[in-house]
Amino acid sequence: MRNFYAKALLFWNIFIREQGFELNIKAKNTIKEVSMACVLFGFHTYELKVLLLQWNENDCSLPMGRIHRMEPLADAASRVLMETTGIEDIFLQQFYTVSTNQNGKPTIQNSIAGLNVDKAKGQKFLNKLFQETMITIGYYGLIDFEKVVPNENGLYHWHKISSIPDLLFDNHDLIELALVALRKDLRYLPIAKLLPQKFTLREMQILYETILNRQFDRRNFHKLLMKYDFLIKLPEKKTGTANKSPHLYQIDFEKYEAALQDGISY
């Protein structure tokens, strides 16, 4: 049974050679494993966070999974996130596709621990699998931190972007690439989806400052946002802090989406 993978590959090769597709279709070199990884961003206590899966006490990864046949990529991203975390209906955006080779090869200990499989067989499988290049398509997502209710099994957690633990595969690179894409696409992204429903202007300002890694003048930032007309000032104020109570605001998402069409400049 342990040679099934090799046999499958052999049959495939023979078939392809028989067909004479030697010019352009060298199938023995082209079977790939394609997976999807989701970099889900949240914002809490004035810091940007990323949602990571905790496979066991040591091993952590982004929410990842295979892509099904006939499945549109955007659907795969939603499904993978749903299957691994239960999170649904959120903003997801493709940012980059990477290929992982041996460098990212997981060992049996950290890749399938927790799953009920034969470890020796599993390691052989993984060795075969990672002789190939694995291609991973990255999507990033934006979600209100408070909407992610901690999993009862402790399967997933928020991690500060400044202190990400060791991750499986090339997940570190993916997070870095997602951040670069996030900054680049900022003009057209619904960044406000990272905020709770009601928020203060200061919270929004710090969100932007965190993502862009630069400071804004409080008064100018206020003016800037107001000219776009998508903020609804609520009668309520946020109390409890040691200063003047700031107004709470809400997003008019219809106007917000319209403004994002043209881009919002900061």
Add this chain to the structure above:
Amino acid sequence: MRNFYAKALLFWNIFIREQGFELNIKAKNTIKEVSMACVLFGFHTYELKVLLLQWNENDCSLPMGRIHRMEPLADAASRVLMETTGIEDIFLQQFYTVSTNQNGKPTIQNSIAGLNVDKAKGQKFLNKLFQETMITIGYYGLIDFEKVVPNENGLYHWHKISSIPDLLFDNHDLIELALVALRKDLRYLPIAKLLPQKFTLREMQILYETILNRQFDRRNFHKLLMKYDFLIKLPEKKTGTANKSPHLYQIDFEKYEAALQDGISY
């Protein structure tokens, strides 16, 4: 022999099931064909052009090919372009990954015509192949139009971006996505690589106007470029046009790359 593909898939499935990877690794649903497509942009007679392969009198596609195992994606993009067109050492940038399903399924007539294969077998192969989703990673490239010497077999040609013929697979979408990415990344892209070594400011202006689809004031555009200091004014002038001879310019690529680091705004 015609069932080899199915057999290979069957063996694969049995192997995977035996391993018990049923939670996350549903291999029967996940074998993919991954290919690379290059959208190569050129600029000539004041129009943006795309390089397309002419497989036969009817069939056209972007330069495409499979990705090899263990091959970094950027290398695959260069290789595919080299193998299909002979073009080397040019600026390439990943822009998006798409999945194609039955919609883009080619028929035997238009997909492998010209290759020396058994057409009946080939069609069966293609049918099997396109029962799966094919994933295509898109890279765009920028090249000086004049550097692409027409292929003696007539295998590839420049096409105006405004009149692309019918293309195989979802190549139309890819070209559209490449254009969107090109516009979005403009600040940081070496757009000047689309121009010949010596060019007039007007040519450069029309290049930008074409890509951005908006007009610039001639005098302001001139000022804008001059402040970046990467243009070298040559003693020569371009003659032959029915007006005052404009100066020819050249790019100081060292200064140009430096300016692109910070981004050039238009």
Add this chain to the structure above:
DNA sequence: CTTTTAATGCGTAATTCTTACGCTAAGATA
């Protein structure tokens, strides 16, 4: 050979956008 045409190259003025910062108000704390 002279005039006309069309585009170049340099300059300035008007306008808009961005940035800097002053001042008062208000809630919590000492």
Add this chain to the structure above:
DNA sequence: TATCTTAGCGTAAGAATTACGCATTAAAAG
């Protein structure tokens, strides 16, 4: 009640963008 800190509104200086005037020049037209 005084103090501290941040909110909220406003103005002014400076930078960047935009609009456009005008002499110049090579080719084409007459």
